[in-house]
Amino acid sequence: MSFSKLSGLRPSLVSGFFGLCLGFTLSRLGFTRWGEMHRMLTLQDPRLIITFGAAVVLTGLGLAIFARHLRLPVRRIHRGTVIGGVIFGVGWAVTGICPAVPFVQLGEGRLFALISLVGMLFGSWLYPVVHARYFRWAKDSCGGD
Numbered sequence: 498m499s500f501s502k503l504s505g506l507r508p509s510l511v512s513g514f515f516g517l518c519l520g521f522t523l524s525r526l527g528f529t530r531w532g533e534m535h536r537m538l539t540l541q542d543p544r545l546i547i548t549f550g551a552a553v554v555l556t557g558l559g560l561a562i563f564a565r566h567l568r569l570p571v572r573r574i575h576r577g578t579v580i581g582g583v584i585f586g587v588g589w590a591v592t593g594i595c596p597a598v599p600f601v602q603l604g605e606g607r608l609f610a611l612i613s614l615v616g617m618l619f620g621s622w623l624y625p626v627v628h629a630r631y632f633r634w635a636k637d638s639c640g641g642d
Contacts (some may be wrong), residue, residue: 520601529602531593538590577632584620592616 526548527533536542589595592613594602599617602610 519597520604523598523601524605528595529598529605529607534589534593577628588616588620 523529527545533542533545537545540546594610594613596617599610599614603614
């Protein structure tokens with residue numbers, strides 16, 4: 498195996514390692530169980546909300562530290578962001594999972610996660626059709642009109 502192939506393998510191994518860490522953490526925190534998500538979304542148990550809040554703060558700190566020299570463009574919020582956020586939230590409330598969780602659930606041996614995964618793939622397939630046909634927004638743009 499040549500050195501160039503080995504150097505290309507390293508990012509995949511690092512990404513795989515962090516993906517496994519994320520999956521383990523999601524599983525241990527209860528993000529893969531519908532009941533836990535239901536208690537969070539109905540404000541009965543603040544544990545997962547606090548976890549999300551900590552993740553947002555940590556991400557903000559990371560961006561402040563590591564991206565402070567980047568000149569990120571300032572743009573208006575695209576009108577599809579609100580509609581997409583509502584659809585995402587409804588899907589999350591109905592299934593009790595966010596997009597990473599079906600893979601973790603499959604790793605746990607929960608085959609019902611295939612239903613959610615098929616739904617997510619169908620939504621991804623349907624998105625460009627609905628986006629272009631009904632909203633008449635540019636297919637390749639989420640950042641502006």
